Amino acid sequence: MSSAVADAHADHDDHGPVKGWRRWLYATNHKDIGTMYLIFSLVMFFAGGSMALIIRTELFSPGLQFVIPSFFNQMTTMHALIMVFGAVMPAFVGLANWMIPMMIGAPDMALPRMNNWSFWILPVAFSILGSTLFMSGGAPASGWTMYPPLVLQTGDAFPFLIFSVHLMGLSSIMGAINVIVTIINMRAPDMTLLKMPMFVWTWLITAYLLLAVMPVLAGAVTMLLTDQFFGTSFFLAAGGGDPVMFQHIFWFFGHPEVYIMILPAFGVVSEIIPTFSRKPLFGHDSMVYAASSIAFLSFIVWAHHMFTVGMPLTGQMFFMFATMLIAVPTGVKVFNWTATMWKGAMTFETPMLFSLGFLFLFTIGGFSGLMLAIAPADIQYHDSYFVVAHFHYVLVPGSIFGLMAAVYYWMPKWTGHYYNESLGKLHFWLSTIFVNVTFFPMHFLGLAGMPRRIPDYSTQFADFNSIASVGAIGFGLSQLLFVYVVIQCVRKKGTVASQEVWDSPRGLEWTVPSPAPYHTFETPPRISSDTSFS
């Protein structure tokens, strides 16, 4: 990789990367580890994406054409697990590794060996998870939510599922500790907390969320394991247990988890929109408070995933009102981004296009989220394709577009070369068109009564399903273009990038050369008005 370029500014020229596989296996450099995270998540993105295409191909028309129902269920389950834990989360950890030290003026992450560990656990975890496809009984097929008693019907894959989830959690917890310790202890002098860039802020909040909820998930799946193998009855009604308790514990993890996947994307667009509007972020501090409020609220809304399980009325009321409240800080964020663009001088390079795609389409996902918050209406929406449409709108043009925007924005800093702008824009337009063709019709399907996670459907749902499938295949193929653009950029086919890369962007990462040297900020930088955010 380009980051192998020796740093002319560094005092320790002998500290370049070692050659060969040792550089990667023994990696402690935040840039190398960040690169590995990003490559790993891209591979997982295509693995999970292929499963999505199997799902959509089967759903292209009514009747079963390609797969049997049990395999279909394995695909929906594995698609979700891989996309959530293998693609989106590691991609943001990769960005955190690359960018947080460079944005706060630190030489590296605080705990480099743990950093190595937290990355290398992931390929192991996903090899285990992937291997379940070949086991007797097949891969887990009970949905990524792993509700008992159904999950206990998993075949030989069951303990491997639990073990791989434990490993993913372990990796996330170590990554989160690293981010927190780095941000709290290693900021440049004078960079007070409120002067930090939004990406660093949102990651700090995300890391606390991870630290709080990943152990909860670990507890939940451990109880599943003991229910299956050690005679306990945490979730088994026959033994006096409570299957609904698992849902409560799972969603106590699960709801913060969705903010774990979106908050860093909020941070990314909060960096990009100001740069391409040539205007500082509107309301930096209120953005921090809004993100913190969202994080806090995420702990008290979990049972809005469970309006049909038969909770007491007062419980349903509480979760409905708390959920509706989230619209307020989320609204503040959207309004602040709009106000940032207002009276700016905008240009529309690929990172800005993806951020604008994020802004419009994530907001649509926010609207359907607001509708889902209304409990009586949610009873109709629940577990229908309306929900599938909702969370794909916030995850694909939300989290994934945020990731794409980040890669285009910082790739010239990583490689020292621009990507191909025309191809980048083409990638944006293809992605945006196809993401809507794929997911918009799902709103209609859900409202018309199509449940989620079914391999076949009544003929009345045929047309919108066909449209969605065409969109999905188009979206999948469009992502190959992204790989091509990235490879061309890494191979330095584009024009050489300056140190600033963009038109006067704000932040410490633009004060180091492009490509960023292997070691940056060995001595802490001074903060100036161009590199401070408050």
Next chain:
Amino acid sequence: MIRKLSTGVLALLLGGNAMADWAVNMPKGVTQLSAETYEIHMVIFWWCVAIAVVVFGAMIYSLINHRKSKGAVPASFTHSMTAEVIWTTIPVVILLIMAVPSAELMIKLEDTRDPDLTVVITGYQWKWHYSYQGEDVAFYSSLSRPSMAARRLGSGIDPSTVENYLLDVDNRLVVPKDAKVRVLLTSNDVVHSWWVPDLAIKKDAIPGFINETWFKAEVAGVYRGQCAELCGMDHGYMPIVVEVVEPEAFQAWLDNEKGDATPMANVNGELK
């Protein structure tokens, strides 16, 4: 496969599948509460549309006018207390306006008191069992045979030739019109969920729990739904068919069923 896909795309371009009805919205349904659910769904939808017009309008205006290629010079403002107070307060007010009717409807949905009839519904992998409380009538309800035959991988049967493909059962749940039917739900194995969109009911059937809900259908007819909670391999193949009939017809049906553990006929006497 390629041929199948391309003929499908062709069919789409030529005006779509004849069987499909292009439904884009929630059904209004046939109960008071389904109508109110539809109503609140539309109210929140139009709020979203209104907010979208304002927010997207501002964004699009800005995208058109505040671009560098038009010679825009960036302003330097970074915050405005007035603006932030306004766009925090307005959403709070909208939410309060929405919260009241939502809460009222929730209370009505949960009010299962004084039923005219109680049906105990048990979820099984992968069928439903219906039992009329206090009457000696109970039976299983499974996917109907024509759908069962057509659903197999490579069955060679075109689903569009099967009436109510995947939404038909051997034994329907028959209930009287204008009667408050209390539904008690539980499960024999894993979690299922009993969903009939036209009745605006969705409630989970959970082993070890008895959940309650209710409906009062005001229009006679046949209403179809499906299991909504992933319950294993054949989750997609356990439909629900509710037949709402006049009270006299219901009584006649019930009398006919009594003592007959495996009913073979529906109200209209049609053999399944």
